[in-house]
Structure formats: structure tokens, C-alpha cells
Amino acid sequence: MRNVLAVQENMVTRIVDLRSDTVTKPTEAMRAAMASAEVDDDVLGYDPTAFRLETEMAKTMGKDAALFVPSGTMGNLISVLVHCDVRGSEVILGDTCHINIFENGGIATIGGVHPRQVKNNDDGTMDIDLIEAAIRDPMGELFYPTTKLICLENTHANSGGRCLSVEYTDRVGELAKKHGLKLHIDGARIFNASVALGVPVDRLVQAADSVSVCLSKGIGAPVGSVIVGSKNFIAKARRLRKTLGGGMRQIGILCAAALVALQENVGKLESDHKKARLLADGLNEVKGLRVDACSVETNMVFIDIEEGTKTRAEKICKYMEERGILVMQESSSRMRVVLHHQISASDVQYALSCFQVMLTTNQLNSYCSMYPICIFFLLRLVYIFLPNTI
Structure with a gap:
């Protein structure tokens, strides 16, 4: 619930630009x-x-x-x-x-x-x-x-x-x-x-x-x-x-x-690298996403969507953008984020919250979309085996 509230509160007012380190002002x-x-x-x-x-x-x-x-x-x-x-x-x-x-x-x-x-x-x-x-x-x-x-x-x-x-x-x-x-x-x-x-x-x-x-x-x-x-x-x-x-x-x-x-700013790079690792570790806790933690040596994080996950990168990026988080789409199943000195630890936590809510909501929607089908087949079975009850 705390993550959901954080997303709702920050939906309009906050911009977290993770597209590249070239976006700094x-x-x-x-x-x-x-x-x-x-x-x-x-x-x-x-x-x-x-x-x-x-x-x-x-x-x-x-x-x-x-x-x-x-x-x-x-x-x-x-x-x-x-x-x-x-x-x-x-x-x-x-x-x-x-x-x-x-x-x-x-x-x-x-x-x-x-x-x-x-x-x-x-x-x-x-x-x-x-x-x-x-x-x-x-x-x-x-x-x-x-x-x-x-x-x-x-x-x-x-x-x-x-x-x-x-x-x-x-x-x-x-x-x-x-x-x-x-x-x-x-x-x-x-x-x-x-x-x-x-x-x-x-x-x-x-x-x-x-x-x-x-x-x-x-x-x-x-x-x-x-x-x-x-x-x-x-x-x-x-x-x-x-x-x-x-x-x-x-x-x-x-x-x-x-x-x-x-x-x-050279002295801030180590902090950027730590934030990248923090983000990578958090993303690996989100069901449906995967990050090769060994590849996160500096300020870049590549995010892969696991096989079997219904949603695609384009949909995730759009969802994140609507909440003020800008992410680079690499392909239909891969995204990239880059940390820089104008991204705070709080920004990282907010981004993680949005990823978590998005993937969790998507999975729930997938399950819910199956309910009518399940009910239909259940009624069919009842009709076949217990015709006098219908």
C-alpha cells in the first residue's frame, strides 16, 4: 500500500529522467x-x-x-x-x-x-x-x-x-x-x-x-x-x-x-554507480523483470523482461512516463536506464515503486482476464455431468 500511495502522490509533480546521463541540466x-x-x-x-x-x-x-x-x-x-x-x-x-x-x-x-x-x-x-x-x-x-x-x-x-x-x-x-x-x-x-x-x-x-x-x-x-x-x-x-x-x-x-x-562532478560518479547497483538489486526483486547484476559496473542498467511476462517494454515505458519516470526502450523486451548526479536515492526508490506497481497490476489484470473463461468452462462441466441441475 505504501508503494501505491507513493506512486499516486508523485504521479504528476515529479520527473525522474533515466534515459541517459546526457539529459542533465x-x-x-x-x-x-x-x-x-x-x-x-x-x-x-x-x-x-x-x-x-x-x-x-x-x-x-x-x-x-x-x-x-x-x-x-x-x-x-x-x-x-x-x-x-x-x-x-x-x-x-x-x-x-x-x-x-x-x-x-x-x-x-x-x-x-x-x-x-x-x-x-x-x-x-x-x-x-x-x-x-x-x-x-x-x-x-x-x-x-x-x-x-x-x-x-x-x-x-x-x-x-x-x-x-x-x-x-x-x-x-x-x-x-x-x-x-x-x-x-x-x-x-x-x-x-x-x-x-x-x-x-x-x-x-x-x-x-x-x-x-x-x-x-x-x-x-x-x-x-x-x-x-x-x-x-x-x-x-x-x-x-x-x-x-x-x-x-x-x-x-x-x-x-x-x-x-x-x-x-567527477567525484560524484561513485555515487552514481552505487545508485545504479541499488536500482539493479531492486529491479531483480520485481517479478517479471531481470537485470544481470554482474554487468552493472558503472552507471548503466539494462532491464530484461522475463519470458512469460505478458507486458512489453513499450507499455512499461509509457506507464512510467505517465508517472514522471523516463526510461529508454531498447527493444520489445529490453529497457535501459542511466544514473547521473541529478538522480537522488529517493528518485531510485520512487522508480522502483512504479516498476513494482506496474508489473504487479499487470499480473493481476492477466489473472482477472482469465476469470470469465474459467467460469464458462466450469458451467460447461456442470452442464455435461449434472444436466438436471441446469
């Missing part, structure tokens, strides 16, 4: 920093706040230089194109990675780079042996694309936000060097991985030649990503950014918010 500190940001023309290379952010990010990631870009998709595209500077080059990447699935095939359509897919394991890794087997034999250059690059994703979103260990990343880096290749890490949520693994972020990406880091995901800035690498890499990246339309003028307004996010 700028904090008051971010808005103040944006309003007072010192700016200049960044295309000409003179915006002082952009310079501060890029310097800070390069230092944090242990690389020589950095570049602000409008989005993670552009950051990954630029990075791949710098490393694969000849059309017809090939990049080895996971079959379920973000670059391969969710970035419009830009490396192929814009860059002329061929994606060589290797199966991702459940933990987001690719088998080292399979990566090495995918590297083209130079003796076949008349027929094959030329392998130039290996890409990793950390955390790996399609694997539930799981983390690639520093040991694994180092091994891939060693393999790349052995074959004269470059290593790029799509580190959209690399700070989440660093916190979850207890490994400094610069050590986690030490083996990489380049890294893209999203500012608007885990750490909650409103806009942008940063790519880091050598000075030569960033010089080439800056030119490609202009080519792709990513050069912007007074970007210090955006970079100021990112600086606040770096200072204030």
Missing part, C-alpha cells in the same frame, strides 16, 4: 561560469577559456595536447581520420561498439575508412587473438584494405557500461605497436571507468595514441567532447575539425561549464 555553478567566461575567437586559436580546458584535459589524460569538439561522434570521426589518412584504410573495432553502431557509419561514408568488425565479448572486450587475426597481411595489399588502427570503447555502452581493465588495454596497445598500428579509445565515459576500477584516468589510457572524452555524459557538462593525443595528432585534428564544420568562435562559454564539471 547545467548547474547554477556552470551557468555562472558560462555567464562570466572570458572568450575570444577559437577558430583563430585565441579563446582563453578553451585553452584552459584543453590544457587541463591534456594534463588529466596524460597526453601532450587536446582539442574541444562539438560532439563525441565528431571526436571519434576526427580521430579515426587522422590515423587513417589514406582512403581505403581499415580500422579494427568491436561489432557492438558505439563507432560501429551509433555514429551513422561516418568513418566509411565521410572518411572512406573500412570497419573490420571483431566480435565483442559480454564484457566489452575483444579477444586479443581475434584482433591480431583481423590485421591484414601486408603481402595482400593488392587485394586488402590496409590496417591502420584499433579502436576500443571504455566504458562499453552496449555491454552495460562495463569497464576495460588497464591490463587489457595495455595488451591491445602492445599488439598495436607490434604491428605498427595506432590505438584510439572511445572514452566517452572514461571517468566512470577510472572511478569504478580505482585506476587514475591517465594510467587507464596510457597505451592509447588518442582518446575522445565526452563532457556531456558522465560528468554532466551541457555540450561537447575533447580529444587528446600528441601535438602532431591535435594539429591534424584541428584542421579536420574545421573541415567538418566543428570550428566555433567564442566557445569559452561552453568550455567554462566543462571546467566546472571536471572540478565538481
Whole structure:
């Protein structure tokens, strides 16, 4: 009864947005920093706040230089194109990675780079042996694309936000060097991985030649990503950014918010991870839903609807939205939620209450819908065996 009352009380007034960590709103500190940001023309290379952010990010990631870009998709595209500077080059990447699935095939359509897919394991890794087997034999250059690059994703979103260990990343880096290749890490949520693994972020990406880091995901800035690498890499990246339309003028307004996010929100990621585990544990108590608890390493939770459960993800998402809870539908039997610093422990409990009420009500409705049928068959049996009583 308490859960039902909680749902009714919060039905209209409360919004709990669990669609992604990209939905966070700028904090008051971010808005103040944006309003007072010192700016200049960044295309000409003179915006002082952009310079501060890029310097800070390069230092944090242990690389020589950095570049602000409008989005993670552009950051990954630029990075791949710098490393694969000849059309017809090939990049080895996971079959379920973000670059391969969710970035419009830009490396192929814009860059002329061929994606060589290797199966991702459940933990987001690719088998080292399979990566090495995918590297083209130079003796076949008349027929094959030329392998130039290996890409990793950390955390790996399609694997539930799981983390690639520093040991694994180092091994891939060693393999790349052995074959004269470059290593790029799509580190959209690399700070989440660093916190979850207890490994400094610069050590986690030490083996990489380049890294893209999203500012608007885990750490909650409103806009942008940063790519880091050598000075030569960033010089080439800056030119490609202009080519792709990513050069912007007074970007210090955006970079100021990112600086606040770096200072204030990295330390909140551990709390986000705890809330994700709390939500996952609670969902596993809801009959009809299942979460692979082992996959919840950071701030993402994938929810599967068990076989035999009458309701589908679309119906659950609609029910939740009517109660102010926004959930991402992945398929007819799967949903995704992502925790962030603007979701409280109370929000998690409210969401759990709504899931519980929805699934319980749905099961009761299923049972009730069977009553007329049961009564009909009962009367039929009475009529057959006791005809004189009817």
C-alpha cells in the first residue's frame, strides 16, 4: 500500500529522467561560469577559456595536447581520420561498439575508412587473438584494405557500461605497436571507468595514441567532447575539425561549464554507480523483470523482461512516463536506464515503486482476464455431468 500511495502522490509533480546521463541540466555553478567566461575567437586559436580546458584535459589524460569538439561522434570521426589518412584504410573495432553502431557509419561514408568488425565479448572486450587475426597481411595489399588502427570503447555502452581493465588495454596497445598500428579509445565515459576500477584516468589510457572524452555524459557538462593525443595528432585534428564544420568562435562559454564539471562532478560518479547497483538489486526483486547484476559496473542498467511476462517494454515505458519516470526502450523486451548526479536515492526508490506497481497490476489484470473463461468452462462441466441441475 505504501508503494501505491507513493506512486499516486508523485504521479504528476515529479520527473525522474533515466534515459541517459546526457539529459542533465547545467548547474547554477556552470551557468555562472558560462555567464562570466572570458572568450575570444577559437577558430583563430585565441579563446582563453578553451585553452584552459584543453590544457587541463591534456594534463588529466596524460597526453601532450587536446582539442574541444562539438560532439563525441565528431571526436571519434576526427580521430579515426587522422590515423587513417589514406582512403581505403581499415580500422579494427568491436561489432557492438558505439563507432560501429551509433555514429551513422561516418568513418566509411565521410572518411572512406573500412570497419573490420571483431566480435565483442559480454564484457566489452575483444579477444586479443581475434584482433591480431583481423590485421591484414601486408603481402595482400593488392587485394586488402590496409590496417591502420584499433579502436576500443571504455566504458562499453552496449555491454552495460562495463569497464576495460588497464591490463587489457595495455595488451591491445602492445599488439598495436607490434604491428605498427595506432590505438584510439572511445572514452566517452572514461571517468566512470577510472572511478569504478580505482585506476587514475591517465594510467587507464596510457597505451592509447588518442582518446575522445565526452563532457556531456558522465560528468554532466551541457555540450561537447575533447580529444587528446600528441601535438602532431591535435594539429591534424584541428584542421579536420574545421573541415567538418566543428570550428566555433567564442566557445569559452561552453568550455567554462566543462571546467566546472571536471572540478565538481567527477567525484560524484561513485555515487552514481552505487545508485545504479541499488536500482539493479531492486529491479531483480520485481517479478517479471531481470537485470544481470554482474554487468552493472558503472552507471548503466539494462532491464530484461522475463519470458512469460505478458507486458512489453513499450507499455512499461509509457506507464512510467505517465508517472514522471523516463526510461529508454531498447527493444520489445529490453529497457535501459542511466544514473547521473541529478538522480537522488529517493528518485531510485520512487522508480522502483512504479516498476513494482506496474508489473504487479499487470499480473493481476492477466489473472482477472482469465476469470470469465474459467467460469464458462466450469458451467460447461456442470452442464455435461449434472444436466438436471441446469
